[in-house]
Amino acid sequence: MRLAAFRRPSDEPGDRLTGLVLGQGEHLRIHPFAVDADLVVLLAQSRDRREQLADEAAAGDGLPLSDVVLLPPVYPTSMRDFLTFEAHVDGMERGHGAPGVPEDWYLAPIFLFMAPHAVTGPYDDVEMPPDTERLDFELELAAIVCRDVRNASPEEARDAIGGYCVMNDWSARDVQGREMKLKLGPSKGKDFATTIGPWVVTADELEGFRDADGFLDLPMTVSVNGVQVGADRSGHMGWSFEQLVQHASRASWVKAGEVLASGTCASGSLAESWGRTGSLTPPPLQVGDVVEMTVEHIGTIRNHVVSAASTAPPVPPARRRVATSA
Template identity: 50%
Template sequence: MRLARYELHGVAQDAAVVGLPGEERLHALRAGTTVLDLATAGLAAAAEAAAWATRTSPAVPLDAVRLLPPLEPPSVRDFVTFEEHVEGVVRSVSGGGGVPDAWYDAPTFYFTNPHSMIGAHDDVPVPPGCRVLDFELEVAVVVAGSGSNLSAASARDHVFGYTIFNDWSARDLQGREMQVNLGPAKGKDSASTLGPWIVTADELEQHRDDEGYLALGLDASIDGRPVGRDLLSNAGWTFEEMIAYASRGTWVRPGDVLASGTCGNGGCLGELWGRSGAQVPPPLAPGDVVRLDVEGIGTVENRVVPGPDLADLPVVPRARSRERRRHRLVGTSVATPVEGR
């Protein structure tokens, strides 16, 4: 089944999706039921809710609504599981070569902004101060139920479904701030496409290969020109292994989004730049339309538009030089360091 959220006449609604590609229709879920609720309740409850909606709610044509992100995730982890992507982007961002040995040890991830999710066809403003904007073609898994210290085998029961994830990246901001060695911040903070809907786990089992990977075709284009093509099964870890690692020593919760990381072979411009040594194709600019297609899931297509001018925003100053010697504050118990100790 497919589950979505949409906006019609200014009202948000959670829904089941039915129909062949190009003929999709939306049927509202019961009042008060959200896609996040169904991720908590599990696949059986989701199937019942979708069946009720299809029988009971009137059909709404897809082209009559604005698709929202299919759920509001409590948290978003973005992994980096494609070796080819790592190799190219390391060259592009830092000028280094090869894949770090540490990459092979575990499926590394960072937490990104759950409040920056946008819908499948929303416009994407250029982040303030960015001159090198990039897209990233990824697939994300949505977690069902709660789990801690899971094995990969038990994590299979915590897969609710899958959706497309586009991690829009300000490469110039990212390259500078990652010199502080805390990972990306504003370079990845402005927008992430999530959509067009969640395809539940049972729908994609037919694509699972002998090693447990989902062999889904991935395609990226800009203004109708193909720039990337890969298979999801080229990732270094399965989604179950990503969920298991994410749950180590902590918890994954219903609705958590775990993105695969960018695929290789042109899954982003940064990889292509790193391989060629030149920014060809050029960074994204207002007017560019990025389309991502994932076999078995669907399509997202976003137009880049101008964003806020950095000169019009409040200034964040550079760090001020501070005297390292700490002085006792009046009325406090903070001691003044003693010289020579």
């Protein structure tokens, strides 16, 4: 089952409906659920109850994509982005002059918390952030959590994952490069936009695509201006999504509405090519570029890079203590 968040142009800007997605291509239709149906709550319901509500929605009129604005399927209560693709780590490390994947990477799946208010809809334009000449994308698969868990068992972790969507973790590589020298990870290099969508495919719908170890194994591709520049499979993750939930929830809350993302797959970013080749090929994203990402059996997100509508000046450099104590 595919569940989308949307509004109609006639709705108020803050309005938000949940819809059942039926059909494909030009025959695709969004069938609204009852007005108060929350997407994360639907994910947490029993399969029987969810299908009953979906049957009711399907009985009503469907809207073509041209009549709606798709919204991010969830406004996350929190967002953890992991680093689970060995080959991506290898490429990035070589770009930093390291010999390859550090042994520490294999020990446990590290992550960083992301800007939850930066999520944007699956077809929304993305504004060029300030101070960057190296705008990049990151092709990821993301799980939507539908139940609160802490110290989750494998079974609890599995039940906590309501579904999956595609994610583009837009990144300003020069900005984050300067920030990461301070050892706390990226900050402004990633907090301007994270595209998620186009909808959530429920976990039950994807059961048939697990490999022998239980890893969800879906083909993933990314193109820039219609030319494919990266492709990988989610089965190449070092840990399953259930293991990511288990790890994240050790002595910590993972709550309904939280997004847990795979991290960038191999060849799923330009920076990985830059690291491997030592040159800016393919070139950084520019205003006017279109980035399209597809995870098979889930869907496609597509975004134009546009100029910023407004910017604010940078803050001044730090006030130095030496001045204070002089």
